[in-house]
Amino acid sequence: MKIVLTGSLGNISKPLTEILVKAGHQITLISTDPNKRNEIQAMGAQPAIGSIQDPSFLTETFMGADIVYCMNPLDFSLRDLDAWDRNIDHYITAIRRAGIKRIILLTGWIAHLLDSIQPEKKFESLKDLSVTFMRPGPFYSNFYHLSDMIRQQGMIFSNYGGDDMVAFVSPEDIAAAIAEEMNSPAIAGLKAKYVASEELTCNQAAQIIGNAIGIPDLQWSVVPSGQAKQRFEAMGVSPEVAELLVEMQENMHNGKAQKDYYLNRPVLGKRKLRDFAKDYAAWYHQK
DSSP states (O other), X not given: OEEXXXXXXXXXXXXXXXXXXXXXXXXXXXXXXXXXXXXXXXXXXXXXXXXXXXXXXXXXXXXXXXXXXXXXXXXXXXXXXXXXXXXXXXXXXXXXXXXXXXXXXXXXXXXXXXXXXXXXXXXXXXXXXXXXXXXXOOBTTHHHHTHHHHHHHSSEEESSOTTOEEEEBOHHHHHHHHHHHHTSOOOSEEEEEEEOSEEEEHHHHHHHHHHHHXXXXXXXXXXXXXXXXXXXXHTTOOHHHHHHHHHHHHHHHSSHHHHHHHHTOOOOOSOOHHHHHHHHHHHHHHO
């Protein structure tokens, strides 16, 4: 199959490219960085250098593809969410213009619960096509962003935590799940597929990370949403984006995220948090 991927050589798209090329598919990988061209070619994929904010570029790149994989990573440096939200509109415009019949969109396990942005809802206009929403839980790699908090505060805190159950996930397992979905029959309509590597409470996750880095009593405490929002803003995140992050975390604390997840529970991936924690500990102590 001819497949177009977004995400450049990121934590998901790179292993996904490797899986799909090995399986014999013709892969085009979109990147904004021309310096990635040679590495993409060395992997056996065709580079397409341009921006997902350019619907004309997207349309041209999508032409003739059997499947398009779309992702829209949240940039914490954004001053507002309008530009981020418009990327979804650009995808939909290009998909229609290029005549794409099958789309896989990376969202998240709380994407359908949000009020401030609704990435999945916009794709309802494509319900005559085959659209799969991939809903991974929080990435293991999020712990990298928590390292300064752990060093300075000796703990993790957010407006979710404690005994809240979280479906943590490895990017490699997300890539494998996307590849599996691409190899399944295409059926017109919208569907969601959750992705998770390990189900743990936040306290259990903190203990695994803490043991790996030499802080065996590491705690993950729940704080009020207002306090969490202040922390995000102190990190340089705009008030609007900080509000979105708080909304995401509230849905993990109030049980709404877990409700639909339990009704559509996936087969768990191979890479467990203890596996990641070994790599994280090496990075943490070298930083």
